[in-house]
Amino acid sequence: MKRAEFTILESTAVPLPLANIDTDQIIPARFLSATGREGFGNNLFRDWRYDADGNPVPGFVLNRPEFRGEILIAGSNFGCGSSREHAVWAITGHDFRAVVSDSFADIFMNNALNNGLLTVTVTPEFLAQLTGLITSKPETIVRVDLPGQVITVPGSGLQAGFPVNPFRKECLIKGLDNIDYLLSMKEDIMAFEKNRQA
Amino acid sequence: MSGKTLFDKIWDAHVVRSISGGPDVLYIDRHYIHEVTSPQAFNGLRQRGINIFRPERIIATSDHNIPTVNQHLPIADPVSRLQVETLEENCRAAGIRYYGMGDPRNGIVHVTGPEQGFTLPGMTIVCGDSHTSTHGAFGTIAFGIGTSEVEMVLATQCLLQTRPKQMRINVKGELHEGVTSKDLILHIIASLTAGGATGYFVEYAGEAVRKLSMESRMTVCNMSIEMGARGGLIAPDEVTFNWLAQIPSVSDNREFARLIHHWHSLRSDRGAGFEREVTFDASKVTPMITYGTSPGMGMAVNGVIPSPDYAGSSANGSYLRSLEYMGFKPGMKLLGHPIDYVFLGSCTNGRIEDLRLFTAAVAGKKKAAGVTALIVPGSQQVARQAEREGLTETLRLAGFEMRQPGCSSCLAMNEDKIPSGKYAVSTSNRNFEGRQGTGARTLLAGPLVAAAAAVTGKITDPRELVWNQ
Numbered sequence: 001m002k003r004a005e006f007t008i009l010e011s012t013a014v015p016l017p018l019a020n021i022d023t024d025q026i027i028p029a030r031f032l033s034a035t036g037r038e039g040f041g042n043n044l045f046r047d048w049r050y051d052a053d054g055n056p057v058p059g060f061v062l063n064r065p066e067f068r069g070e071i072l073i074a075g076s077n078f079g080c081g082s083s084r085e086h087a088v089w090a091i092t093g094h095d096f097r098a099v100v101s102d103s104f105a106d107i108f109m110n111n112a113l114n115n116g117l118l119t120v121t122v123t124p125e126f127l128a129q130l131t132g133l134i135t136s137k138p139e140t141i142v143r144v145d146l147p148g149q150v151i152t153v154p155g156s157g158l159q160a161g162f163p164v165n166p167f168r169k170e171c172l173i174k175g176l177d178n179i180d181y182l183l184s185m186k187e188d189i190m191a192f193e194k195n196r197q198a
Numbered sequence: 199m200s201g202k203t204l205f206d207k208i209w210d211a212h213v214v215r216s217i218s219g220g221p222d223v224l225y226i227d228r229h230y231i232h233e234v235t236s237p238q239a240f241n242g243l244r245q246r247g248i249n250i251f252r253p254e255r256i257i258a259t260s261d262h263n264i265p266t267v268n269q270h271l272p273i274a275d276p277v278s279r280l281q282v283e284t285l286e287e288n289c290r291a292a293g294i295r296y297y298g299m300g301d302p303r304n305g306i307v308h309v310t311g312p313e314q315g316f317t318l319p320g321m322t323i324v325c326g327d328s329h330t331s332t333h334g335a336f337g338t339i340a341f342g343i344g345t346s347e348v349e350m351v352l353a354t355q356c357l358l359q360t361r362p363k364q365m366r367i368n369v370k371g372e373l374h375e376g377v378t379s380k381d382l383i384l385h386i387i388a389s390l391t392a393g394g395a396t397g398y399f400v401e402y403a404g405e406a407v408r409k410l411s412m413e414s415r416m417t418v419c420n421m422s423i424e425m426g427a428r429g430g431l432i433a434p435d436e437v438t439f440n441w442l443a444q445i446p447s448v449s450d451n452r453e454f455a456r457l458i459h460h461w462h463s464l465r466s467d468r469g470a471g472f473e474r475e476v477t478f479d480a481s482k483v484t485p486m487i488t489y490g491t492s493p494g495m496g497m498a499v500n501g502v503i504p505s506p507d508y509a510g511s512s513a514n515g516s517y518l519r520s521l522e523y524m525g526f527k528p529g530m531k532l533l534g535h536p537i538d539y540v541f542l543g544s545c546t547n548g549r550i551e552d553l554r555l556f557t558a559a560v561a562g563k564k565k566a567a568g569v570t571a572l573i574v575p576g577s578q579q580v581a582r583q584a585e586r587e588g589l590t591e592t593l594r595l596a597g598f599e600m601r602q603p604g605c606s607s608c609l610a611m612n613e614d615k616i617p618s619g620k621y622a623v624s625t626s627n628r629n630f631e632g633r634q635g636t637g638a639r640t641l642l643a644g645p646l647v648a649a650a651a652a653v654t655g656k657i658t659d660p661r662e663l664v665w666n667q
Contacts (some may be wrong), residue, residue, distance in 0.1 A: 017515070018515065018516045018519070019516040020392050020393065020492045020494075020516060022492075022628070022630045024609075024628070024630040024631070024632060024633050025630065025631060025632075028632055028636070029609040029610060029611045029633075030610070030611060032234050032262075032263075032611060033234070033263055033275070033277040033278050033280075033281050033611065034277070034281075035237035035238065035241070035280065035281055035284050036237075036238065036241070037238050047631065047632050047636055052618070052636065052637075075516065076393060077392060077393035077396065077426065080392060080393065080426060081328065081423075081628060081630060082327075082328050082609075082628075083235070083326060083327055083328040083342035083343060083344055084234070084235065084344075085235065085238075085326075085344035085345040085346060086345075088344070103393055103396060104396075105393070105396060105426060106362070106396060106397060106426070106428050107328060107341075107342055107343065107344060107423075107428075110343070110344060110347065111344035111345075111346065111347075114344065114346035114347065115346065165220065165221070165360060166219045166220060167217055167219060167220025167221060167358075168220075178346070178350055178358050179242075179246070179346075179349060179350050179353055179354075181358070182223065182350055182353065182354040182356055182358065183248070183353060183354060185214065185215065185223060185354070185356070186354065188214050188215055188223070189214055189223075189225070189354055189355065189356055192214040192225055193225075
């Protein structure tokens with residue numbers, strides 16, 4: 001099945017400079033009982049975003065009108081903890097298309113890329129500069145160029161390359177799906193099974 | 199570099215095809231599924247009109263959101279009930295073995311899989327659950343996956359995976375009496391940090407690891423993910439083979455002797471290369487407890503909460519925020535701090551050995567007034583064995599009630615929630631904000647520290663509890 005193609009994204013960004021943001025914060029377990037993929041965006045960062053009575057917490061970044069955009073900028077080890085893909089569905093459900101950090105948890109990164117959410121890994125120094133810039137000037141546009149593997153803040157001189165596995169990159173740019181790829185290899189898989197029994 | 203690691207040997211035997219510049223197509227021997235991370239995968243396949251490729255390689259259980267009391271009644275919460283019924287229906291339609299609530303083989307997926315003999319050395323094992331690393335204790339490559347990957351495995355019994363880096367953690371020496379495998383792994387994570395093994399698969403080796411029982415090895419491998427590792431594994435040995443020989447479905451296999459012979463080859467060759475090697479001294483490990491909202495924030499139970507030494511960095515704000523959530527300050531001692539809840543259970547510490555340790559420590563004493571204890575066996579089999587061994591009765595006399603199996607308060611998807619602001623000494627694996635209930639304050643520890651807290655009502659060094667008898 002085709003999914004949205006990812007090439008170049010230009011957007012304002014939302015800074016959340018905390019380390020070790022785990023998937024329980026991204027989407028608390030009590031929202032995992034659903035059997036679909038829709039609707040998780042409303043509960044993204046639920047317990048940071050809303051108080052016990054369901055009222056928005058004024059200081060939290062998603063509740064501050066000056067911070068909007070499709071790029072989330074987070075601290076180290078983003079997405080650690082549970083393998084729940086619901087965390088990615090909550091982030092994409094809130095219309096984010098890329099997350100920038102200096103490190104991501106492995107399972108989260110796989111889940112993100114499988115859903116067309118780009119993880120942009122930069123150095124701690126670049127992350128600190130970018131976070132500082134966005135925090136002081138929320139209207140700043142950030143440009144994520146996947147084919148060129150470069151993230152820039154036009155007009156600021158801030159620019160950095162980022163790594164992407166070439167196979168993953170091609171899948172994202174063309175909007176390809178891993179299941180279709182694996183299904184095309186059924187004969188190889190069955191041959192492998194037969195060989196092992198021999 | 200000469201020689202292969204244990205990880206290389208298992209991985210290489212499962213590569214269907216390597217994609218140049220990309221990941222490997224990796225064949226999966228065993229796929230465990232549960233109610234929370236599978237429904238969207240089954241839906242996805244239905245939308246594509248694809249059948250389950252190898253249903254005989256899949257084992258299903260309900261564990262995450264089921265109640266731990268009155269399991270003979272229908273689940274009260276309609277959303278949870280629907281999720282469990284959806285799994286049951288998906289399994290029935292596809293011919294997948296399903297061990298639902300109340301079945302004698304039901305329990306937490308990472309407890310029941312090994313005890314039913316579905317986890318065997320040399321396998322590749324996945325599950326839509328990060329604690330799948332538990333199965334690495336048997337010398338397997340076992341790791342957690344997301345729901346899209348669950349769908350891939352249902353469709354093709356394969357995954358696209360990039361070979362991770364490899365780390366070996368050597369533990370020399372011997373654990374002191376009163377120090378458990380949970381203390382060891384909390385000690386290791388505190389040292390390496392919550393993201394310290396990101397990108398790596400870890401092999402645990404050394405004298406102290408060889409001396410651990412299978413249950414203890416599972417506890418260690420279980421928490422590999424809490425330092426960011428994809429998984430952790432331990433080379434199978436006589437301890438492994440003797441454990442497996444107790445399972446009729448495994449030892450009755452006419453091939454068992456031949457399998458053991460093959461399993462002996464599952465070890466890292468001398469000279470095999472690891473990208474990183476770290477050594478720990480087991481004799482330096484003391485009973486541990488966590489004081490923050492990341493599993494890396496652990497210390498000796500009689501220690502002092504450290505002051506952040508990374509002033510100015512973004513980690514500094516996260517650290518102080520974490521302590522504020524817990525109601526603690528740098529420089530504080532936790533010994534004697536009152537607690538409200540104790541949770542014994544989970545895929546980390548819900549096995550028979552954990553129940554034995556906890557029970558031995560509380561036997562003849564009384565649960566402290568004001569402490570609510572949740573004692574949750576990891577499986578029906580563990581519950582039956584605890585009953586047979588008299589543990590259930592000893593616990594009852596000490597004021598503890600045994601619940602029915604499930605994930606329970608580890609992630610509080612069911613009713614077993616810790617109220618906001620309350621302190622819980624928990625033998626589970628994560629102390630994240632709100633993990634055990636909104637506002638709950640989790641202190642991770644092993645079964646002995648949990649037992650000591652349960653009978654004193656405060657954070658206590660379990661070694662003192664024994665000395666004061």
